[in-house]
Amino acid sequence: MTDVVKRLRDTPAERIEPAPENKPPADLCLSAPDWLVRDLPARDFLLGEVISTTSRALCAADTGLGKTMFGVALAVALATGSDFLHWTVRRPVKVLYVDGEMPRELIKERLIEAAARVDCSGEHLTLLSILSTEDAPRMPPLNTPEGQAWMDGLIAELGPFDVIVFDNIAALTIGDMRDEEGWRAIEPWVLSLSAQRIGQVWFHHTGHDGSRSYGSKVREWKMDTVMLGEKLDEQGADVAMRLTFKKARTRTPDNRADFEAFDLRLMAGEWTAEPAETSERRGPPKGTNVALDTLKEAIGGSGAYIPTNSGAPTNVKGVSLDTWRDYYHRRKPLDVEGDDGAERKKALAARRQLFGRARDYLQEARIIQAANNWYWIV
Numbered sequence: 001m002t003d004v005v006k007r008l009r010d011t012p013a014e015r016i017e018p019a020p021e022n023k024p025p026a027d028l029c030l031s032a033p034d035w036l037v038r039d040l041p042a043r044d045f046l047l048g049e050v051i052s053t054t055s056r057a058l059c060a061a062d063t064g065l066g067k068t069m070f071g072v073a074l075a076v077a078l079a080t081g082s083d084f085l086h087w088t089v090r091r092p093v094k095v096l097y098v099d100g101e102m103p104r105e106l107i108k109e110r111l112i113e114a115a116a117r118v119d120c121s122g123e124h125l126t127l128l129s130i131l132s133t134e135d136a137p138r139m140p141p142l143n144t145p146e147g148q149a150w151m152d153g154l155i156a157e158l159g160p161f162d163v164i165v166f167d168n169i170a171a172l173t174i175g176d177m178r179d180e181e182g183w184r185a186i187e188p189w190v191l192s193l194s195a196q197r198i199g200q201v202w203f204h205h206t207g208h209d210g211s212r213s214y215g216s217k218v219r220e221w222k223m224d225t226v227m228l229g230e231k232l233d234e235q236g237a238d239v240a241m242r243l244t245f246k247k248a249r250t251r252t253p254d255n256r257a258d259f260e261a262f263d264l265r266l267m268a269g270e271w272t273a274e275p276a277e278t279s280e281r282r283g284p285p286k287g288t289n290v291a292l293d294t295l296k297e298a299i300g301g302s303g304a305y306i307p308t309n310s311g312a313p314t315n316v317k318g319v320s321l322d323t324w325r326d327y328y329h330r331r332k333p334l335d336v337e338g339d340d341g342a343e344r345k346k347a348l349a350a351r352r353q354l355f356g357r358a359r360d361y362l363q364e365a366r367i368i369q370a371a372n373n374w375y376w377i378v
Contacts, residue, residue: 046163047078047090048255050087050258051199051225053093053197053198053199055194056194056202056223057224057225057227058203058220058223058227059202059227059229059243060203060213060214060226060227061206061229061230062229063205065239065241066239066241067168067203067229068167069239071203072097073114075097075165076111076115076118078092079092079094079128080118080124080125081093082120085262085264085271086258093162094161095127095129096131096158096161096165097129098131100166100172101167101168116269117269117270117271131154133171133172141174143183143186144174144185155196159198160198161198166200168202168203168205170204177214177216179215179216180218183219187218190222191222202219208372210230224248226246227243227245230244231360232360233356234267235353237265237267238267239265242261242263243264244261244276245259260275261276262275263276276364284358285354285357285358286354286358287358288357291328291355291358292362292377293331294330295362295375295377296377298323299319301327303318304319312369312371312376316376317376320374
């Protein structure tokens with residue numbers, strides 16, 4: 001029998017006192033009228049009304065879509081007070097960028113490029129600090145007490161910081177991303193940064209299902225903002241993705257524009273942002289009808305019932321992306337004369353691009369859906 005159970009059994013109910021360490025603070029604010037007049041600091045917005053000194057944001061996208069280029073550009077904009085995409089940066093602030101996987105020479109290249117785009121030199125970047133784990137090979141994972149103490153020491157020495165960008169969760173923590181315990185171990189520390197008024201942006205990957213961040217959903221529960229980047233087929237763009245907000249805790253009628261889905265691009269050295277609905281109003285790209293018809297043919301001729309654990313509704317038939325693409329290619333033969341290898345290669349690339357654009361449009365228009373490489377018609 002434990003001491004607590006024995007005490008509960010032997011002590012009259014009216015005499016039971018909570019253990020001292022479990023007592024609520026004497027000044028705990030509970031009264032609603034007191035909350036109405038409570039003196040609290042105003043939220044300090046930094047990037048539009050999406051990022052503040054107390055916000056926690058998660059941005060997930062597939063490997064290779066340009067998360068790091070987006071993250072470095074975001075950090076440079078905040079540190080230099082430069083507006084970024086369609087968001088206004090209120091003032092230059094102190095930023096720490098923590099990179100967990102890029103080699104140092106690539107970090108330098110990314111920084112040089114980002115600085116050139118806002119036309120600033122090193123003297124304008126004094127508010128930005130960049131930590132490469134390649135320079136700190138003994139830095140422990142951030143979801144361990146040792147890693148959190150290590151980072152707290154760095155913040156104490158170089159801070160205070162207004163924003164920290166963590167790129168990325170898989171590279172800076174340890175354990176299986178599908179297991180919620182890996183994030184549970186870091187969650188109290190994440191909240192402690194908010195208590196210090198340090199805004200956070202955490203980058204993460206998607207998995208086979210590009211419509212959600214990889215692994216346990218637990219990591220999203222205490223985030224204020226959850227962003228999802230999805231690929232746009234854009235010839236000539238260094239970065240092209242649609243950014244949608246799966247969670248926007250600070251959204252209001254007055255700041256709704258900051259949280260609307262938009263298409264971001266880095267092309268010819270310039271970042272641009274366009275409302276997603278503007279792209280959709282342009283109508284379907286060339287080849288969309290053929291893509292939809294061949295998906296119907298593929299499902300009719302080679303379709304199978306999709307496993308329920310793939311995220312599809314019950315008793316729905318679909319096909320793999322490769323199967324659908326094969327049917328599409330049969331309907332769209334290459335228009336190439338002779339055996340010119342260069343022309344054939346060019347025609348193949350053009351056909352792949354047409355198919356990709358049509359596929360993306362059909363998904364964005366909610367005409368088709370995909371999960372775990374299965375495609376089906378809604």
